Structures are given as structure tokens and as C-alpha cells.
Amino acid sequence: MINDPGAYMAFLTIALILPIFALMIRRKSPGTMLRMALAWIAIFAVGALLVAALAPLLGYHLT
Secondary structure (H helix, E strand, O other): OOOHHHHHHHHHHHHHHHHHEEEEEEOOHHHHHHHHHHHHHHHHHHHHHHHHHHHHHOOOOOO
């Protein structure tokens, strides 16, 4: 595992910017964009919870 915080920040930034740009390009109604944005937030939240739950079982330390 790489201990470079810059690499992690770059990955997180790209992972968050890509869905934002995808939502902006579609030019849907504000209600539809809000629902899609909330769906992306839920996807990232579930992913973060899964990583936090599985990391100790796999021997990784997230600190």
C-alpha cells in the first residue's frame, strides 16, 4: 500500500469530479439532477462504509 497522501487526494478528487461533470453535461431538470446527485452521494457513502467495514477483516488499517 502506498503511503502518499497526495495520491489518495488526487484519486478522491477525480472520483468526485467525474460524477459532477457527468451530471452537468446531461442538462436535465433541477429535480432530476438533485435525485441523481443524491444517488451518487449514496453510492459513495455505501462504498466508504463497505471499505471501513471490510478493511479490518482484510488486515488494512485506515488510520
